[in-house]
Amino acid sequence: MAQPGRLGAGSPAQNGAVSAAGPPYSNGPVQNPLKHSQVSVSQGYSSPFPGSYPHQIPAKTPLDPSSGPCNYGGSQTVSSLNSYQGPGQTLNRLPLEPNPVAPLQSTIPIPRMPPPPSSQTPAAVPASSDSFLYGPDPSPSSNWQYGHLPVRSKTNNFVPVSTQPSLSGNTNLSRNNQCVSFGAPSLQNNYMKTGSVPPPTNQPLPTIYQPIQAPLGSPPVRSLDPQKKTSNSVPSQPQLNSAVNQEGGISAANNDSVGESSYDTIEGGGFMAPQLTNQNPKMNRNVGYSYPSLPPGYQNTSPNMSGRPSTTLQYTSGLQPFSQSPLGANHLTTSMGGLSLHSEGLRVINLLQERNMLPTIPLKAPVPNLHEDIQKLNCNPELFRCTLTNIPQTQALLNKAKLPLGLLLHPFKDLVQLPVVTSSTIVRCRSCRTYINPFVSFLDQRRWKCNLCYRVNDVPEEFMYNPVTRVYGDPLRRPEVQNATIEFMAPSEYMLRPPQPPVYLFVFDVSHNAVETGYLNSVCQSLLDNLDSLPGNTRTKIGFITFDSTIHFYSLQEGLSQPQMLIVSDIEDVFIPMPENLLVNLNENKELIQDLLKTLPQMFTKSLETQSALGPALQSAFKLMSPTGGRISVFQTQLPSVGVGALKSREEPNQRSSAKEIHLTPSTDFYKKLALDCSGQQVAVDLFLLSGQYSDLASLGCISRYSAGSVYYYPSYHQQHNPVQVEKLQKELKRYLTRKIGFEAVMRIRCTKGLSIHTFHGNFFVRSTDLLSLPNVNPDAGYAVQMSVEENLTDIQVVSFQSALLYTSSKGERRIRVHTMCLPVVSTLNEVYLGADVQAISGLLANMAVDRSITASLSDARDALVNAIIDSLSAYRTSVLSSQQPGLLVPFSLRLFPLFVLALLKQKSFQTGTAARLDERIFAMCQVKNQPLVYLMLMTHPNLYRVDNLSDEGALNINDKTIPQPPILQLSVEKLSRDGAFLMDAGTIMMLWVGKNCGQNFLSQVLGVPNYASLPLNMTHLPDLDTAESSRIGSFISWLREHRPFFPILYIIRDESPMKAAFLQYMVEDRTESALSYYEFLLHVQQQVNK
């Protein structure tokens, strides 16, 4: 169906036609139709020689290595395979003891998980570095290393980028985290936790299950003999509260005692916790129940009464076999069963013939091939997804597939429904500390088997009561076993200090340059507007620091008639004047705070001080925040110039477009070191960079990256001259100031024994090998991890992954949010391909490519992206397809893989040949690393809609509003027409292109202009018109914008608009001066694959 292009001077559309000799490219659509005023877009359909695209996709084999200025010679060999994956990421867990508690002999049809292999197989992957290459081919052309590196020392706790030698001295965490250090050596996470989530402003109320009964303590070490009757007393019944207030309405029944345990004892380490089991030694169970004499409620447990038939316990008496059907074999349909429902999924596609594979509705995550009863309990893919929904049984199989194995997480996403459990006993595996979840198996009514390490655990007494059904003896109906996403109110054992109060410190650049931009007006006004919506409670504290070449503190002491400014001019050795009055209670001092915010914008208008002492200001902020922890929001408008952390400009304009030797790495480790100090004291730093000049975001960004902060960037911000940026800042500040926040958080990801997590992506610091330290966590942050198969998963039908995020809410509650995902294990390459999740793969590759850009070079990263396609499709062709048909053959699951990789190559992070400013590129990379997958995909491959003819067909109805759902179009000017209007949603930016012959109706009813000629060139808002058309498109755009971390400005574009070039940049399928069209790219890939 794909027309290989209109011109191409007789260009051969067949395989391998690309050569340096002739006009090789038969193009896809080119941006001709729109081109009148667009000089920068290439005109030619057929270029005389490949060299005319000097920055074409670097390929495994360059199209013509000698052509063009871009040097990819030599880049085929990715020299630093070993340096790419940052050393510290390798997990080094203690071996798991097979079954610390002897499992009862049961004749049961064994629940889902087979017993662990009897031998402690060391990592299945040999330590030779070759074996960690992409696949069996250790040749230099392999670019990604999907496996893990040989196990390294635990002390390397750095995320990959941190591997610069200059920073190595700092890698020992313990140095930086001195705040609490007691506990056994193995328990390095001396954490104080507190925590809970600020009330989401727009969240529906979750249900809280709150048992009123006294805690029963942790599970006894010895499993109860069900036949042994010890007591007839039934614990008093927990109450089911449909909570009035999921955040703070109901407080956990904590006592105030602060346990002297470390995070590992609390949240739990990996497979190393046998000695940690009994947290509550005095709580030995003294009540027991005799199953033969069941309380009335027990009868409810027969399968037909259960909402979960296939996993129901049948409570017969005694030790008779239980008939819980396993999650394993019985739950997996025959190997292709799930997919056969969608026979489309089994199709092999020739991309050269079927180019239009983009679905018209948003692409959904593949559904794992599990029995529907299991799948319906599985975690929402928006929160937790895997690049391969069919997990390869062995590392060898994974290597063969040449696809990356990893997880993408959005763990703190705002949720419409979130079950919250208040329970004195949080049921966890005594070996690996996994939280009980829907994918464990119950051996009988008293014992459950961990789905991660296979240990058999006791079901604690309290768990026998189901607060939902108010029935006793029905553990399978407990919310913990019915929900893959759940939140626990953590009892006091989960705290090492009383939960910290919400503390917010704002640090403002007030140098001449900063005052010139006028940003203080916006920021102070936003703060004034949202002061009452800051997440918090009566304990909330707030403070302010300003700086230029000196540092200014503001005393907000009660009783003062106005704020008092204290200037510290010694920036070499900063100290905090009267620290007790600088961070004050928000409620008690609101008037003084408001006074300060009102006067601040005017205070420095006469300042001629041009210097910027950002480093010392941050040091002061750190000192001020250290005792409590909290959030520092720093606003910076230029390159810091004096004191520690001063930077020099490194941007050379001529290098902007080059793929080599640009400064992506920090020029100093000051910001990273300070961030680690902050992390150790539970302080996160968010950076707002508002600067028209180069400000070395590569260095400054480290302050947020390692302290788990966020980065915002507003190039050329100016209060008067750039109203669009002003609006963007205001909108994003509102979201920033009012969104949920979790304090003093840690996150751990566990997976079934045999799998191993080895590399982490996102903003955090990795401590104790796999514990992510997140001084702050917010709902807009995404994370990714890479995994390998360390021990063969032979005979295992399913594996599970669980993330646990322990945090303190803004209401001062300690909470744990747990997500669990279950996936099938497969043994053939074909199945691995069938289950590939192309969005997750692209997202993970993007994260890996950022690392590669930094540790090697941009061109290496680009090569590696292209090779990721070539290698996997080559493997598919040679190992799965039996006949060697012509064309570019891909499994249905990967039909969009080349398109998404091409889109990545054209994305700001990785593109070449454009005038992308260095800071903008770095910011794009920050977003790749920190954005949830859905937004990462949107900024890479935007959605294009035709919007001049919106109808209600297929529309959504939300809160009585009709939200049209127009079909998604391919990103090619071929899809545009001059008589229409098209909306491009690129996540952080939106553009509405209006064609010259656009209908009169749209112009007047939506745009409010009488004709095309009167359409302004710089329009950034749709007028609010009282017409059906206007409200349709208005509600569609607001719906798209909802909940976005970054507010997408809407640019309305006509042919003469300055933004038109940006619009065309996103036309991923078209050729530009410096990049191939999609069709050319496919031809290139095909040539390499079929070699």
Ligand SMILES: [Zn+2]
């Ligand atoms: Zn376990």
